[in-house]
Amino acid sequence: MINNHNRLTIHEAHRLLKAKQLSSVELTKACLERIRRVEPKVHALVTITDELALKQAQKADELMATGDVNPLTGIPVLIKDNICTKGIRTTCSSRMLENFVPPYDATVVERLNNRGAVILGKANMDEFAMGSSTENSALFTTHNPWDLSRVPGGSSGGSAAAVAAGETIYALGSDTGGSIRQPAGFCGITGLKPTYSRVSRYGLVAFASSLDQIGPLTQDVTDCALVLNAIASYDSRDSTSVPYPTPDYTQCLNTDLNGLHIGVPKEYFVEGMQTEVEIAIRTAINKLEELGARVDGEVSLPHTPYALAVYYIIAPSEASANLARYDGVKYGFSYQDADSMWEAMEKTRQYGFGAEVKRRIMLGTYALSAGYYDAYYLKAQKVRTLIRQEFDQAFEKFDALVTPTSPTVPFKIGEKVDDPLQMYLSDVCTLPINIAGLPAISIPAGFADGLPIGMQIIGKPFSEETILKIAYAYEQATDWHKRKPSI
């Protein structure tokens, strides 16, 4: 029997589950059936945990019967494969961790499990979250459900494509320079990068520790708020977690934008930007004005053009240190035929890492090495200060800033693989936000030739409520988020 349960949002499914018009087992089976049908075309999942999912669904249905439920109980979710799941292979889409089975759950997974979530499996990504297209996955490339010849974005491309293709109700991703927002934009869904430290990183395989943040990829803004409610919390196991109280993020969702002051930084409408994207975002900004917001279209953040260089010095530097742990001794791939310890280590890393990971380890090691530290790493950290200060100043005047999520619609698979700098440029609108540690959301804001366009709404630190509210108001006034690819 074909049904569309797999296309329900979290809040729609929750209503049906609570009213006993749908069971979690039925909902889970609908997603698994959808996975079976479209996965040969989309390739979004690294691991499918169907047995576990059905067991969790059964348990959720029992919980439902007792009435002890919350909005995520019994709802299927897909977890990006750099978030540790106890007993479930967590590969980071790398040969290095192809057979790694974590002995513990990430805090976010623990929190979802405590709420009776149903885990469908693990999502494909660029290896170690380094990339913008999933083409850096050592396992396979994920295809964009809107056009299978195009990339889904990255690095959380598997998470985004699976949500867009209706294989899961929602997904978790991670965002170091745009890895939630850019694929959300490319796949026509909603993706939120919370403020740095709002969500615990415990159990997230480290890439760049001062930039990494876990967040939701969902079909609409309400779902985004519901997932954030579940995963945002103080966690003593993450020493960068902040002991701030977590509000109920659904309380801010209303369509009245009166009194809000929104800025549009001109530097984000970059040279080489696709005309259709600019038109769509300008039209969306007019809509925000119609909804009551006061918009200033001539804001300037002059250090924006330096963000790319700052990011590609700081992120690889941190990565080169974080990835030093892959030595073939404790876990992961290990080269066994070496004559010496050093040779074993070098060969382990030579065969375990893919091209982009090696490139970034080299770049980071160089930037941190004697003689170059001041010119690259320290300089980047100082410009990072200027970028943050510029945002702080803008937020004295504005409640939020609005930009495109990406300068173009999704590009063709293979188009940028041989040119790392071109690939890096596809994150030019999202990188500065991680550098400053701000929250930002990408929501669907139009289409060009049938391909999705994302709008990014940026807030001041810990103002997730403000950006969710603006996103919600826009979403309710448009129907982009209701369009689904006909795969």
Add this chain to the structure above:
Amino acid sequence: MKLSREEVLHIALLARLGLTETEVNKLSEQLSNILENFEVLQQVDTSGIPPTAQSIPLQNVVREDKVTPCLPQSQILANAPRKDGNFFRVKAVLE
């Protein structure tokens, strides 16, 4: 600036990263190209600007010195490529 073959090999050694001849040549070209693009940062006046290592107002997070449960040895060793009893097994460090 152009990154020489020797420089690439030196960095690879620091990172304990084995590279093929093809990779050395490709990285020499690609890293040079990327580093050249980073030169733009030298245009920014950062005199008197302190560096930012992270974006949140937390410093020196401490906890009570209290023993809490941790993973058992068996689980820590479960993913070890080579082990010997309760130890990770490695190649000899000193020959």
